[in-house]
Amino acid sequence: MGNQRRNLAVQLTAGGSNPLTLRMQKTALKIGVAAVLTFVGVGGVPPYAYSLVSGSLPPGMGAINGATGVSTGTPSATGSYPITVEVQDSASTIFHANFELTVEHTLQWVTYPPDGNLSTNGYNAEVGVPYFYQMEVSGATGTLTWTKTVNSGGIGLPTGVTLDSATGAISGTPSGAWVSYNITFTVSDSGTGDSISYTSGIGPAATMFVSLHVDAVDILLPPFMVPGIVLYKGVPVDDNFANYAGITNGVPPYTFSYFWVAGFPPPGISVDSSGRFFGANTSGSPGYITGCTYTVTDSLGATVTKDLQFTVGLAAPAVIQKNGVAVGYVGFGNLNFETGSTFDVTADGVTAKITIPTGGGGSGADPIFRRSLGVGF
Numbered sequence: 001m002g003n004q005r006r007n008l009a010v011q012l013t014a015g016g017s018n019p020l021t022l023r024m025q026k027t028a029l030k031i032g033v034a035a036v037l038t039f040v041g042v043g044g045v046p047p048y049a050y051s052l053v054s055g056s057l058p059p060g061m062g063a064i065n066g067a068t069g070v071s072t073g074t075p076s077a078t079g080s081y082p083i084t085v086e087v088q089d090s091a092s093t094i095f096h097a098n099f100e101l102t103v104e105h106t107l108q109w110v111t112y113p114p115d116g117n118l119s120t121n122g123y124n125a126e127v128g129v130p131y132f133y134q135m136e137v138s139g140a141t142g143t144l145t146w147t148k149t150v151n152s153g154g155i156g157l158p159t160g161v162t163l164d165s166a167t168g169a170i171s172g173t174p175s176g177a178w179v180s181y182n183i184t185f186t187v188s189d190s191g192t193g194d195s196i197s198y199t200s201g202i203g204p205a206a207t208m209f210v211s212l213h214v215d216a217v218d219i220l221l222p223p224f225m226v227p228g229i230v231l232y233k234g235v236p237v238d239d240n241f242a243n244y245a246g247i248t249n250g251v252p253p254y255t256f257s258y259f260w261v262a263g264f265p266p267p268g269i270s271v272d273s274s275g276r277f278f279g280a281n282t283s284g285s286p287g288y289i290t291g292c293t294y295t296v297t298d299s300l301g302a303t304v305t306k307d308l309q310f311t312v313g314l315a316a317p318a319v320i321q322k323n324g325v326a327v328g329y330v331g332f333g334n335l336n337f338e339t340g341s342t343f344d345v346t347a348d349g350v351t352a353k354i355t356i357p358t359g360g361g362g363s364g365a366d367p368i369f370r371r372s373l374g375v376g377f
Contacts, residue, residue, distance in 0.1 A: 032192025
């Protein structure tokens with residue numbers, strides 16, 4: 001037998017060692033930005049044919065080219081788009097692949113709108129204080145337009161504060177108290193056609209705009225005394241104007257300044273910028289009344305004033321002691337006691353021992369005990 005040469009032709013199919021598959025290549029998918037999707041057959045027997053089996057390409061993207069597997073266009077809507085693409089080779093082998101296409105916003109927040117849920121003083125505005133806040137985004141290719149929408153049941157910007165539709169600045173001087181709001185801010189780009197929104201002031205913590213004021217409530221210390229603060233001669237005091245200011249809202253910390261009617265505090269009394277007054281009155285005619293006008297200023301510069309009077313020079317009241325320790329004075333204050341408790345009451349150098357009668361326990365006062373001592377509970 002002579003030498004024989006044989007030619008062997010082998011065809012690989014999806015069931016062979018080089019199965020048919022499909023992969024995808026893509027550029028970033030963003031609103032208003034040209035994009036390319038390329039589906040590429042691998043293995044099998046070229047050439048390939050491509051088709052969309054199920055799902056939809058993002059709005060703005062063209063159909064898949066059956067011969068090249070390419071789709072081009074400009075996405076116009078954000079979202080996720082699941083699709084199934086088919087590739088068929090020349091041996092009629094078919095392969096399906098699932099993909100999920102995600103289109104994102106071109107615009108991105110750099111500085112979000114002011115949100116009351118963020119505990120940052122920079123977001124606060126106050127009555128009578130100029131306010132400015134700048135919203136910013138990136139990714140724009142054209143002119144930006146800013147708008148706001150007051151949501152159902154919400155409150156808009158306070159009187160005196162406006163949104164600049166061209167710059168995204170929120171500015172003005174609030175003229176009315178505003179403690180909550182619910183607004184959706186939207187910015188649109190004429191270049192890409194993209195727009196993004198952000199809703200501010202959701203929930204009970206929404207307090208972007210606040211005001212500083214003092215409640216118009218009379219000072220009551222105690223009701224049978226002259227309204228104001230009573231300073232007994234020689235009795236130490238350590239209190240704070242903030243306890244009598246009735247401050248509501250505002251942005252702490254607060255500072256206090258004073259204008260004294262007499263030109264100075266009561267003798268023996270000192271004050272500081274935190275509102276604290278302390279010391280012990282050392283002199284003055286019994287029952288002498290003096291006073292001051294104090295100004296409260298918050299951290300944003302809002303101010304409010306209020307008058308407060310002091311009655312000074314009164315003789316020290318009887319001291320109430322328990323186990324040798326002063327626990328109060330007859331005539332004012334609160335005492336907690338139990339049935340059978342014993343107190344020493346000292347006045348003018350004379351000490352009397354008082355025992356709480358049975359039935360007078362708790363944090364209230366036994367009527368007989370209260371009447372006999374004149375103790376305010």
